[in-house]
Amino acid sequence: MPWIDDPQIALRVLCGIWFVPHLLGKLMHADLAYLTFERAGFKPGKMFLYATVAMEALAMIGLVFGVMPKAAAGLAAIVLAGAAYAVVKINGSNWRWQKGGPEYIVFWALCCVISVV
Template sequence: MAFQKSDFDVTEPAVAVRLMAGLFYLPHVAFKLNGLEGAAGLFGRIGFQPPMLWVWLAIAAELACAVALTLNIQVKWMGLVSAFVMALAGYAVVMTKGPVWLWNFGGVEYIAFWGATSLALAAQAWKREYAAYGRVFFLWPNLERGVVRA
């Protein structure tokens, strides 16, 4: 897969949002890696059992979203994965702090925004693929039999 300059053109609003959605995962991954036991304790209190497995699943999912969204790889799928990760994070916040909305009080506002943004990025990727090829593909257009790239 070759990257294009347009994949990183921050003057394009959707690209800037995609890069932010991807790069914002990195501190979350680092936080979990630097405090595995604390993260496992939190996951355990929420009810995710076994907690350390869930911590590693969260790290893997967040790292995959960070790489894919930042580098514009399979955004149509990884945007959906990111939205699912945010749904789980929202559940975790509600289970630990109750139904609080405002982020500055530990609520889900930020998580909901990130999840909605991820869904919008996925929808845009599906829409762009359909506009470019007249259909959508499971993975990449040039990997499917009989498809000639325009």
């Protein structure tokens, strides 16, 4: 597999694959997920839920398959910035992910961008 030989491409693919559980979680638990959006101030929650699912799916496809990867990474970073905002809004200003902070989300967003520059 040629993408394994290039660390930057491998990072891009992994960044895309990490969206799979997030997408599945949102879709399988949409009845609860939309409430999280509303708690973060994104109303109507169902609209933001499905818009986020669509953006994450596009970012995932672009990153994994190399389809417009820079646009996909930008879209991923935007979605993840929204997620980081939501985490801080709901959980307070903790940085560490163990305390409900955005540390992991910010790291993931940076990896998405780094994977295409």
